[in-house]
Amino acid sequence: MSPPIEEILADYDWQPELVERISYRDVATPIKIHPPNPAWPQIFLGIRNRIIAALGETALSVNHVGSTSVPGLSAKDIIDIDLVVQDSTDESAYVKALESAGFNFLLRERHWHEHRFFYTSAPQAINLHVWGPDCAEVARHQIFRQRLLGHPGDLAMYAECKDVAARETREDGGDMNEYTARKTEVIKKILRNAFVQLGYISGNEGY
Template structure:
């Protein structure tokens, strides 16, 4: 089941107060942007094989998203992935299996698309788990596909990422604060992507 266009356009505000912390990262990733690495897609494929083997039919789909999924885009050297499962509320169907495969369950966010979040350490990865009708996962794919085919916005986003990471490091900010610095730029780019898809005029 795919989300409607209306759901995609009506972004649910992120609320950090809604985080249910399960664990903390054993290794903290620095907010550092590096030049594009042609090995990132291959790393994703290795992780995908590990995840699909662990979950079997519970995994509906797995997408490489985030900046490492966009050819030519500088990024933090962390592979971002969106995993769609049959029933995100049925944690017994995927949490133990993912942890056995090397992914550390960090948090759940019931009020934000029932998001579950895991990290991987070797290689460094962020794994987002969603239900089948998740509009946030759809937005991630739209953003990835638009940047992949639009050099001007790819360069705009790269510049913003470098500026935001430098400012966040200087201010000793968290990853959430770094993300907040990019939000206006992301919103503007998504609007152009939505217009290209005919979602808005």
Template sequence: MPTPEQITRHDSFDPPEGQSVWVGNARPRTGIHVVDPDPAWPAAFAALADRIRGALGERALAVEHVGSTSVPGLPAKPIIDIDLIVEDPADEATYVPALEAAGFVLVIREPWWQEHRCFTSDEPKSNLHTFGPDAAEPVRHRMFREWLRAHPEDLALYRDTKLAAAKASNAAGEHVMEYNARKESVIREIYDRAFRAAGLLPTR
């Protein structure tokens, strides 16, 4: 399990000098399309989770619906975000071929950041984030999801931030990582409230 310090630390995503996160010809998406909440998103996640578990069996230690599509009432890009926990993300031979055979494409490799790998798929569109059991990011994702589900004022704040960021990024012709950067300060503000409520950070 990650430590409280690891969970509450806001890490940088920047790769080491001279390295790229992208696998092959993959590149970040442009055209930020944020839509109204869709009640079909949980079923889309369930179908994807069945594909993942069918491909990996017991090698899939956990499969979680995270991100905006996991929060009822929150507008989102119509892409299902999933956290997958495997025993050792660095040992790609034990899970990458099986996921590729199930229709998932490896697009991001970040061994320097919690051994993160990301796959995409279509029908339904998804981002499959792969981590190991000791990674902090899946814990953060779950805490953020549960906080927004329970705190309508922060759900509204994040909703407004997302819509404004999408509008600004589309006007500037930016890609999804630049869109994410526009939301970063508000995301960290919400995270810190959740961390304080959980006793992981000192109260002010």
């Protein structure tokens, strides 16, 4: 069962006051874009096996997302992963197991698809997102990735955007939130292209 289209089309409204902070990253995340690394998919598979070994059947799906999942795309050297569990609000089903596997529980976002976020910096930096079934944000991640895989123009546009955003953020002494904000308009443009292609909106509709 897929999430409703209107949920997939809905933008995330960042509301930091609603984020429940559990802990903090042990090291600062460098805002540095690396050339495409053909080893990233293989690194993901090792992490996937680690997650499945920790959670067993609790892990309904473990998917590689983000820039390191797209061959030929430059990226920060961080593996982004979407983990889907039966109920992300049932933290007893997965938090201790993930912590035992080396992931640090950083934050809880009840207002945003009951998102939970984990991170580890060594030996490989990993952003681990935990969601429940039929989550619109998981669908958006896959739609964005598939658009980049199939459309070189959008891929090139996003690669340039990332380079510029990283450089400007470093020059301004900004943080990861500012880097992400600088990419927002290009991300929305690429998603709009994907939504038109999928028939979710017409070519005349704004997004």
